[in-house]
Amino acid sequence: MQQKTNVHAEDGKQELVITREFELPLNLLFRAYIEPEIVEQWMGTKVLKLENQRHGSYQFETTDPMGNKHLFNGTIHEFEPEQKITRTFEMEGTPFPVQLEFLSFESMTTDTSKLTMHIIYKSVADRDQMLQMPFRQGINMAHNRLQDYFNHIK
Amino acid sequence: MNLRRDVFQAIADPTRRAILLLVATQSLTAGAIASNFDTARPTVSKHLQILTECELLQQEQNGREIFYHINAKKMKEVADFIEPFRQRWDDRFNKLEAVMKKFK
Numbered sequence: 001m002q003q004k005t006n007v008h009a010e011d012g013k014q015e016l017v018i019t020r021e022f023e024l025p026l027n028l029l030f031r032a033y034i035e036p037e038i039v040e041q042w043m044g045t046k047v048l049k050l051e052n053q054r055h056g057s058y059q060f061e062t063t064d065p066m067g068n069k070h071l072f073n074g075t076i077h078e079f080e081p082e083q084k085i086t087r088t089f090e091m092e093g094t095p096f097p098v099q100l101e102f103l104s105f106e107s108m109t110t111d112t113s114k115l116t117m118h119i120i121y122k123s124v125a126d127r128d129q130m131l132q133m134p135f136r137q138g139i140n141m142a143h144n145r146l147q148d149y150f151n152h153i154k
Numbered sequence: 155m156n157l158r159r160d161v162f163q164a165i166a167d168p169t170r171r172a173i174l175l176l177v178a179t180q181s182l183t184a185g186a187i188a189s190n191f192d193t194a195r196p197t198v199s200k201h202l203q204i205l206t207e208c209e210l211l212q213q214e215q216n217g218r219e220i221f222y223h224i225n226a227k228k229m230k231e232v233a234d235f236i237e238p239f240r241q242r243w244d245d246r247f248n249k250l251e252a253v254m255k256k257f258k
Contacts (some may be wrong), residue, residue: 005244007236011162020247028254042250115247131239 014124018117026107030082053079097122161232164208170201181223
């Protein structure tokens with residue numbers, strides 16, 4: 001199967017470019033980013049605040065499978081409907097520094113659209129660490145499950 | 155001088171990426187590779203040396219000539235590194251697409 005989401009991470013650079021083409025018209029793709037009820041559905045998060053405007057901010061809360069709550073927040077710097085969102089992104093309570101995200105939305109055909117996320121990290125090391133996150137999380141979760149299992153048979 | 159010798163160091167340079175694309179289609183000698191670039195021959199040699207040290211290229215003696223060919227297994231390391239991260243975004247975007255299709 002062809003990969004729909006592409007992640008471009010050039011070595012030695014503190015940035016990432018994520019691109020994705022959607023089988024959705026531009027207006028629906030953009031709505032998925034601005035309506036809190038919809039954001040909650042696909043991000044799997046609770047939206048505490050989402051002010052889509054210049055100087056606005058957002059705050060999300062997710063609960064992991066262990067029941068721990070994680071907070072994410074950021075400030076909106078640029079907001080142009082169906083064109084772009086420029087914002088910061090921070091994971092509260094973690095050592096990861098704030099990152100800067102440039103999201104651009106483009107129409108391809110009447111039924112398809114494209115999203116480009118250009119993410120800037122504080123350092124190359126921070127970016128590389130972020131890339132490895134899902135892998136680490138996967139390992140942690142596996143370890144936790146193993147721990148649970150042994151706790152039960154004790 | 156950065157002494158890091160891994161695949162990421164190797165693909166950081168545009169000339170080295172071009173060399174990899176060239177060699178991906180067929181094994182070539184250093185001379186044949188250099189003839190594709192305006193860059194000075196020693197510069198190309200340096201790039202070939204780095205790519206070899208990073209194990210992305212392998213040398214093969216054929217009579218009096220040395221041919222360079224690509225080590226596909228090592229190239230895969232680059233893709234594998236990003237894969238879990240890419241997968242996570244892919245899952246998330248697939249969900250977005252599925253959710254929004256209901257609004258059509």
